[in-house]
Amino acid sequence: MMMDEDIEQASLMSFNDRPRAFPNMRSKTYSPLIFRILRKLNVRVLSIILLFCFGAIFYVGASTSPIIVFVFAVCIISFLLSIYLTKWVLAKDEGPPEMVEISDAIRDGAEGFFRTQYSTISKMAVLLAFVILCIYLFRSLTPQQEAAGLGRAMSAYITVAAFLLGALCSGIAGYVGMWVSVRANVRVSSAARRSAREALQIAVRAGGFSALVVVGMAVIGIAILYSTFYVWLGVDSPGSMNVTDLPLLLVGYGFGASFVALFAQLGGGIYTKGADVGADLVGKVEQGIPEDDPRNPAVIADLVGDNVGDCAARGADLFESIAAEIISAMILGGTMAKKCKIEDPSGFILFPLVVHSFDLIISSIGILSIKGTRDASVKSPVEDPMAVLQRGYSLTIILAVLTFGASTRWLLYTEQAPSAWFNFALCGLVGIITAYIFVWISKYYTDYKHEPVRTLALASSTGHGTNIIAGVSLGLESTALPVLTISVAIISAYWLGNTSGLVDENGIPTGGLFGTAVATMGMLSTAAYVLTMDMFGPIADNAGGIVEMSQQPESVREITDLLDAVGNTTKATTKGFAIGSAALASFLLFSAYMDEVSAFANVSFKEVDIAIPEVFVGGLLGSMLIFLFSAWACAAVGRTAQEVVNEVRRQFIERPGIMEYKEKPDYSRCVAIVASAALREMIKPGALAIASPIVVGLVFRILGYYTGQPLLGAKVVASMLMFATVCGILMALFLNTAGGAWDNAKKYIETGALGGKGSEAHKAAVTGDTVGDPFKDTAGPSIHVLIKMLATITLVMAPVFL
Numbered sequence: 001m002m003m004d005e006d007i008e009q010a011s012l013m014s015f016n017d018r019p020r021a022f023p024n025m026r027s028k029t030y031s032p033l034i035f036r037i038l039r040k041l042n043v044r045v046l047s048i049i050l051l052f053c054f055g056a057i058f059y060v061g062a063s064t065s066p067i068i069v070f071v072f073a074v075c076i077i078s079f080l081l082s083i084y085l086t087k088w089v090l091a092k093d094e095g096p097p098e099m100v101e102i103s104d105a106i107r108d109g110a111e112g113f114f115r116t117q118y119s120t121i122s123k124m125a126v127l128l129a130f131v132i133l134c135i136y137l138f139r140s141l142t143p144q145q146e147a148a149g150l151g152r153a154m155s156a157y158i159t160v161a162a163f164l165l166g167a168l169c170s171g172i173a174g175y176v177g178m179w180v181s182v183r184a185n186v187r188v189s190s191a192a193r194r195s196a197r198e199a200l201q202i203a204v205r206a207g208g209f210s211a212l213v214v215v216g217m218a219v220i221g222i223a224i225l226y227s228t229f230y231v232w233l234g235v236d237s238p239g240s241m242n243v244t245d246l247p248l249l250l251v252g253y254g255f256g257a258s259f260v261a262l263f264a265q266l267g268g269g270i271y272t273k274g275a276d277v278g279a280d281l282v283g284k285v286e287q288g289i290p291e292d293d294p295r296n297p298a299v300i301a302d303l304v305g306d307n308v309g310d311c312a313a314r315g316a317d318l319f320e321s322i323a324a325e326i327i328s329a330m331i332l333g334g335t336m337a338k339k340c341k342i343e344d345p346s347g348f349i350l351f352p353l354v355v356h357s358f359d360l361i362i363s364s365i366g367i368l369s370i371k372g373t374r375d376a377s378v379k380s381p382v383e384d385p386m387a388v389l390q391r392g393y394s395l396t397i398i399l400a401v402l403t404f405g406a407s408t409r410w411l412l413y414t415e416q417a418p419s420a421w422f423n424f425a426l427c428g429l430v431g432i433i434t435a436y437i438f439v440w441i442s443k444y445y446t447d448y449k450h451e452p453v454r455t456l457a458l459a460s461s462t463g464h465g466t467n468i469i470a471g472v473s474l475g476l477e478s479t480a481l482p483v484l485t486i487s488v489a490i491i492s493a494y495w496l497g498n499t500s501g502l503v504d505e506n507g508i509p510t511g512g513l514f515g516t517a518v519a520t521m522g523m524l525s526t527a528a529y530v531l532t533m534d535m536f537g538p539i540a541d542n543a544g545g546i547v548e549m550s551q552q553p554e555s556v557r558e559i560t561d562l563l564d565a566v567g568n569t570t571k572a573t574t575k576g577f578a579i580g581s582a583a584l585a586s587f588l589l590f591s592a593y594m595d596e597v598s599a600f601a602n603v604s605f606k607e608v609d610i611a612i613p614e615v616f617v618g619g620l621l622g623s624m625l626i627f628l629f630s631a632w633a634c635a636a637v638g639r640t641a642q643e644v645v646n647e648v649r650r651q652f653i654e655r656p657g658i659m660e661y662k663e664k665p666d667y668s669r670c671v672a673i674v675a676s677a678a679l680r681e682m683i684k685p686g687a688l689a690i691a692s693p694i695v696v697g698l699v700f701r702i703l704g705y706y707t708g709q710p711l712l713g714a715k716v717v718a719s720m721l722m723f724a725t726v727c728g729i730l731m732a733l734f735l736n737t738a739g740g741a742w743d744n745a746k747k748y749i750e751t752g753a754l755g756g757k758g759s760e761a762h763k764a765a766v767t768g769d770t771v772g773d774p775f776k777d778t779a780g781p782s783i784h785v786l787i788k789m790l791a792t793i794t795l796v797m798a799p800v801f802l
Contacts, residue, residue, distance in 0.1 A: 054076070057072055057224060058072060060224070060227045060228060060231050061223070061227050063227070063230075063231050064226070064227040064230045064231060065227075065346050065350060067346065067347070067350045067353070067354060067411070068223055068226070068227050068350065068353075070354065070357065071219060071220070071223045071350075071353045071354065071357050072220065072223060074357040074358075074360055074361060075216045075219055075220040075223070075357065075360065076220075077360075078212045078215075078216045078360040078361075078364065079212070079213065079216055081212060081364055082208075082209045082212040082213050082216070085205045085206075085208055085209040085212070085367075086180070086209050088205060089180070089183070089184055089187060089202055089205055089206045089209065090183060090187075092187040092190070092191065092202055093187070093190050094186045094187060094190055095186060095187075095189055095190030095193065095550075096190075096550070098549075098550040098551075099186050099189055099190060099546050099547075099550045100186060102186070102545075102546050102549050102550055103182070103183075103185060103186035103189075103546060105300055105667070106182055106185065106300065106303045106304055106307065106542065106546075107182040107183070109300060109301070109303075109304035109671050109675075110178055110181075110182050110304050110307040110308050110312075111178070111182070112675070113271060113304065113308050113671075113675045113678070114174075114175065114178055114308060114312060116675065116679060117263075117264070117267045117268075117308070117678070117679060117682075118171050118174070118175075118264075120263075120679055121167075121171070121259075121260055121263045121264070121267075122167075122171070124259075124263070125163075125164065125167045125256070125259060125260065126164075128163075128259065128690070129160050129163055129164055132156075132159060132160055132163060132252070132796065133156050133157075133159075133160045135797070135800055136152065136155055136156030136159055136160070136799075137152055137153060137156045138152070139152065139155075139799040139800060150233070150241060155249075158229065158249050158252070159249070159251070159252040159796065160252065161252070162225060162249065162250060162251070162252030162253040162256065163252035163253070163255055163256040163259075163796075164256060165221065165225065165253060165256065166221070166252065166253035166254060166255065166256025166257040166258075166259075166260075166323060167256035167257065167259055167260045168256075169217050169218070169221045169256075169257065169319065169323075170256065170257040170259075170260035170261055170264075170316045170319050170320060170323075171260050171264075171316070172217065173213070173214045173217055173218070173315045173316050173318075173319035174260070174264050174312040174313065174315045174316035174319075175312065175315075176209075176210050176213045176214065176315060177210045177214065177311040177312045177313075177314060177315025177316075177535065178307050178308060178311050178312035178315075180206050180207075180209050180210045180311075180535075181206065181210070181306075181307045181310075181311040181535065181538055181539050181542065182307050182542075183206075184202060184203065184206030184539050185307075185539055185542035185543050185546060186543075186546055187202050187206075188202050188203045188206075188539055188540065188542075188543035188560075188563070189543040189544075189546040189547050189550075189552075189556075189560065192543060192547060192552075192556050192559040192560050192563070193552065193553075193556050196385070196559045196562065196563070197371075197388075199540075199543065199559060199560070199563060200370070200385050200388060200563060201370055201371065203536045203539045203540050203543070203563065203567075204367060204370050204389070204392075204532060204536055205367065205370075206535070206539055207531070207532040207533070207534070207535030207536045207539060208363075208364075208367035208528075208532045208535075210311070210315055210531070210532075210535050211318075211363065211367075211527075211528040211529070211530075211531035211532040211535065212360060212363070212364065212367075212528055214315045214318055214319050214322075214528075214531060215318075215319075215322060215356060215359060215360055215363075215527055215528040215531070216360055217319065218257075218319050218322040218323045218326070218356070219322070219326070219353055219356045219357060219360070221253065221323070222250060222253060222323060222326050222327065222330075222353065223353055225250055225253055226246065226247075226250065226330075226350075229246060229249055229250075230243070230246060233246075242338070243334070243345060243346060243349065244334035244335065244337055244338040244345050244349070245334065245338075245599075246334070246349075247327060247330035247331040247333075247334050247349060248331060248596060248599070250327045250330065251327060251331075251596075251792065251795040251796050252796055253323060253327065254320070254323050254324045254327045254328075254792040254795070255789070255792040255793055255795070255796045257316075257319055257320040257323040257324070257792075258320050258324065258785065258788055258789035258792045258793070259690070259789065260316055260320075261313075261316040261317050261319065261320035261785050261789070262686055262689060262782065262785045262786060262789050263682055263686050264312060264313045264316040264317070265313040265314075265316070265317055265778075265781050265782045265785050266633065266636075266681075266682040266685060266686055266778070266782050267308075267313075267678045267679060267682040268305075268308045268309035268310075268312055268313035268678075269309050269313065269633070269637070269774075269777050269778030269779075269781060269782060270633070270636045270637055270640055270677065270678040270681050270682060270778055271301075271304075271305045271308050271309055271640075271674050271675065271677075271678035272302075272305025272306060272308065272309030272310065272777055272778075273305070273309070273637045273640075273641070273773040273774045273777050273778050274305075274636075274637050274639075274640025274641045274643075274644055274674050274677060274678065275298055275301035275302040275304070275305045275640075275644060275670065275674045276302050276305060276770075276773050276777075277637065277638075277641035277644070277770045277773050277774070278298050278640075278641045278642075278643070278644025278645045278647075278648060278670075278674075279296050279298035279299055279301070279302045279644065279648070280766055280769065280770050281641070281645055281770055282296070282298070282645055282648040282649055282652070283295075283296040283298070283299075283648070284763075284766050285763060285766055285767070286649075287652065287659070288758060289659075290548065290757070291545075291548065292544065292545035292548035292549055293548065293549075294548075294549045294551075294665075295658050295659060295661070295665065296648065296665065297647065297648050297651045297652075297658075297665035297666060297667060297669070297670050298644050298647075298648050298667075298670040298674075299545065299549065299667070300667040300668075300670070300671060301644070301667070301670040301671045301673075301674045302545070303541075303542055303545045303546075304671060304674075305674070306538040306541050306542050306545075307538060307542065309538075309777055309778075310534075310535075310537060310538035310541075310571065310777065311535060311538050311539075313781070314531070314534055314535070314574075314781070315531070315535075317578065317781060317784075317785055318527060318530075318531050318534075318578070320785065320788060320789075321524070321527070321578060321581055321582065321585060321788065322356060322524060322527055324585050324589060324788050324791070324792055325352065325520050325521065325524055325581070325584075325585040325588065326352040326353060326356065327592075328517065328585065328588035328589045328591075328592045328791075329351070329352040329514075329517040329518075329520065329521060329588060330349050330350070330352055331592040331595060331596070332513050332514050332517045332588060332591060332592060332595070333345070333348035333349045333351060333352075333514055333517065334348070334349045335595050336348060336502065336510050336511060336513070336514045337349065339504040339505075339510045340416060340502050340503065340504060340510055341505065342414055342416065343414075347410075347411035347412060347413075348411070348412065348514070350411065351407065351408075351411045351412060351518075351521070352517075352521055354407050354410075354411060355404065355407055355428075355521045355522075355524075355525055356521075356524070356525075356527070358400075358403040358404070358407060358525070359400070359524070359525050359526060359527055359528050360528055361399075361403070362396050362399035362400055362403055362525075362526070362529075363396055363526060363527075363528030363529040363532065364528075365395065365396070365399060366392040366393065366395050366396035366399075366526075366529045366532075367392070367528075367529065367532055369391070369392050369395055370388055370389070370392050384566075385562065385563055385566040386447070386566045386569060386570075389533055389536070389566070389570065392529065393439070393526070393529060393530075393533070396526045396529045397432060397435075397436060397526060400432055400522075400525045400526050401429060401432060403525075404425065404428040404429070404432065404521075404522060404525055405425045405428070408421045408422070408424045408425040408428065408518075409421050409425070412424050414502075416501075416502065417500055417501030417502045418501075419500070419501060420500035420501050420502050420511065423496045423497065423499060423500035423501075423511070423515070424496070424497065424500060424511075424514075424515065424518045426496050427492075427493045427496045427497055427515045427516075427518040427519045427522065428518050428519065428521060428522035428525070429522065430489050430492050430493050430496070430519045430522065431489065431493070431518070431519035431520060431521065431522025431523035431524075431525070431584070432522045432523065432525060432526070434485055434486070434489040434519070434522075434523050434580060434584075435522070435523040435524075435525075435526065435530075435577060435580065435581070437485050438482060438485065438523075438573075438576045438577050438579075438580040439530075439573045439574075439576065439577055441478070441481045441482055441485070441576060442572050442573040442574075442575070442576030442577070442736075442737065442740075443569060443572075443573050445474065445478045445572075445737050445740075445741055446568070446569055446572035446573070446737060446740035446741050446743075446744055447569045447744065448565070448744045448745065448747060448748035448751075452474050452477075452478075452741060453741050453744050453745050453748060454745075454748065455470065455474075456470045456471055456474055456741055456742070456745040456768075457745040457748045457749055457753065457754060457761070457765065458754070459471075460745060460749065460754065460761040460762075460764040460765040460768065461754050461755075461760070461761040461764075463760075463764055464763075464764045464767045464768075466764075467742075467745075467764045467765060467767060467768040468767070468768060468771060471738050471741060471742045471745075471768050471771070471772065472738060474737070474738060474741050475733075475734040475735065475737050475738025475739075475741070475775075476734055476738075478733060478734070478737035478738070478741075479730050479733045479734055479737075482576065482579070482580060482729075482733050483729070483730070483733075485580070486580060486583050486584070486729070489519055489523075489584070490516055490519075490584070490587060492519075493515045493516045493518065493519035494512040494513070494515055494516050495512070495515075496515050497511035497512045497513065497514050497515015497516065497518070498511055498512035498515065499511075500515065513588075513591045516584065516587060516588065516591075517588050519584060520581065520584035520585055520587075520588055523577075523580060523581050523584060524581050527581075530574050530577050531574070533570040533573070533574055534570060534571055534574035534575075536566075536567055536570055537564075537566075537567030537568060537570050537571035538567070538571075539567075540560065540563035540564050540566070540567040541564050541567055541568075543560050543563065543564075544557065544560035544561060544563070544564045547560045561747075561750070564747075565744065565747045568740060568743050568744050568747060569740075569744065571740070571776075572736065572737065572739075572740030572741075572744075572776070575732075575736040575740070575776070575780065575781060575784075576733070576736065576737070578781070578784055579729060579732045579733055579736065579784050582729070582732075582784040582785075582787060582788055583725070583729045585788060585791075586721075586725040586729075586787050586788055586791050587725070589788065589791030589792060589794075589795060590718070590721055590722060590725065590791060592795060593718065593721065593791065593794050593795050593798060594606065594718065596795060596798045597711070597714045597718075597798055597801075597802065600798060600799050600802055601710075601711060601714070601802050603711070605711065605714065608715055608718045608719050608722065609715075610719055612715070614700055614703065614704075614709075614712055614715075614716055615715050615716055615718075615719045616719070617716070618696060618700070618715070618716035618717065618718075618719035618720040618723075619719040619720065619722065619723035620723070621692070621696055621720050621723075622719065622720035622721060622722065622723035622724035622725075622727070622790075623723045623724065623726075623727045625688070625689075625692050625720070625724055625790075626724055626727040626728045626731050626783060626786075626787075627727070627731070628688065629685050629688060629689060629779075629782070629783065629786060630731055630735070630779045630783060632684055632685040632688065633685050633774065633778050633779040633782055634774045634775070634778065634779050636677075636681035636682070636684075636685070636778070637773070637774035637778050638774070639677065639681065640673075640674060640677040640678065640681060641770075643673050643674075643677055644670060644673060644674060647669060647670055647673055648670065651665055651666060651669075685782070689786050689789060689790070690789075690793065692720075692790075693717055693720060693721070693790055693793055693794055693797070694793070694797055694800070696716060696717060696720055697713045697714070697716065697717040697794075697797065697800060697801035698713065698800065698801070699713075700712050700713045700715075700716040700717075700801075701713030701714075701800070701801050701802070710802070711802065713800075713801035713802065714798065714801040714802055717794050717801050718794075720790075721790055721791060721794055724786075724787055724790055725787050725790075725791070728783050728784065728786060728787040729784075729787070731779075731780075731783055732780050732781075732783040732784045735775040735776060735779050735780035735783070736775070736776050736780035736781070738772055738775055738776070739772030739773065739774075739775035739776025739777065739780060740772070740776050741772070742765070742768040742769050742771065742772030742775075743769050743772060743773075743776070745765050745768060745769075746762070746765040746766055746768065746769045749761055749762045749765050750762065
């Protein structure tokens, strides 16, 4: 992305007198190949192709189950609604030319990095798919798969196809998140000139579009895969596979989604925080210029980072969360139905798909409930945007309770235990309440309206050191309430499931694990609305940057500052939500892994004894993995930020006219530096995450072979997964909350408290914010993706450890 030479070398007028125009930084607009092909097709031809695809999908669905048809219908309707939201957002004006030009520069930077990053990820995915294919061609099969005639080659091709489809869908989810954010930001900026509420509505609807597409794709992708395998393999016909074993074939999909999400989160997080830290340290601390000031050479790279780190990466992240939760719940539901000999197990297997179908419906209602009202003047008092978003979330929660209860009665009712559905409905209620509590806890620790952040801001008034100490202690303290909440949720859901009345042939209760699965589904039953709130944050942040760079009136900046502060809180709360759901989903995946090992080994595998030295060592290695991964992720941001700092300092020294608006910064140089560093730095921690469980499992499998312990490899990996999950949850909670609190402590001081902008307290708060940046936007989010990816990779590789 290069600037025009004549503008690059031009001498600019004074800040107040110069025209409000921005250098034309546009390069050739990028669109993925599939979108370019579709645009070239005749409308009638495209309509025929779409009708044929929809017909094929519904035919396969009808051949599988009426439940699948319902899922398909809801997903397609949600896609149509997302198209409506897109057209509504894009119909809004983009504001004056200077805003449009800044937005174009951000768009080009984001799309350029996305193209390069996902090209790298796709090459690694193809390589890993080849490795999986080779492993599966020589692995063992379950007795059920052998009885159904499913050979090694067929099993290998199915797993690889599922892996690649999951990776592709996760990549598309990331692209959708980025695509909407780089187009909505300028429209939010323009709307802020008229009304805070209108700007809020545009940001929410733009986030809503991305959320509906991401959740809808996760659901319909698994539904298509399930129904295709069902019809192709002739499931439940004589001599073929039983439907309760079918979900095991879907684990590749979850691994593919996790693989892409991890690298998207790592690369995007390193990009956005490397640019942000570098821009703040030189711009704010050394030069004393405001955030997003056009004189800062790193400002465009910073704004691009919001899109590739917070939007694209978060879309892939939540896609992976939902996919992993659905697949693990389907496996546990099938296992329980098989043990209880339930006559029609399809309801227990397909229940997660229906829950998330209703999620699309109720979240759509919550998104559309946020209306825009034009204020008479931008200076007039405006309603707290957080209160507006909270009302929409409360409405979504109420609808979730109602639809969840209806879903359990529809799909989980069985004559063997007539009241079981009610127990599972209560499990769902436990999950919904857990989600609400998590959001509240995160909001309490990161919103500057509450005591913890104000105490942190007060610590800034006595220096940089006390700010850091207070932030670290706040982050450590913030782990307590979430852990207590998760603990109560898991035990409550397990007990409710165990007392549901469902028993195996020996009379032993079997519903406990499925109860925790239902609680996880309850927690994620409002995922689309939560992702909407999350996407709102970076869109509002970008809008504020565009307003600052285009030199809009202070009253407009006040509105975008308000939205940005709320966006910081929503990002922090949704990260807390994601960690809570990751904790429950990882517990499910761990249980599903043990079930899969039992199926392949044909022996019971229900407990992991950490008193065995090798198993205990596996736990230590899992704990170490979390700390080492976190260290490498933070160090990557630090090295990238150092490059940015050096470049920005160089430009200020070599171009002294920048500060007087007589010379234009070289924005493209900073963008190139950050993009190159992010792509380089994401490989090392990502490779560590993928290789660790495989290497540990193989080493201890060989050791077990020579010591007469046939399941040692599987046991050590189970211990590694267990300890990594526990340490990962605590580490992610600490990093996300501390980083969010540091950020909002700075925002609180910038409202005028404790001396306001430029004061010593503000400088200390900026230091805290830069320390917290890699915590909350790189290491923290990457860790909760990591623990789910560890679980999915162990599911896929389980036969290798035996």
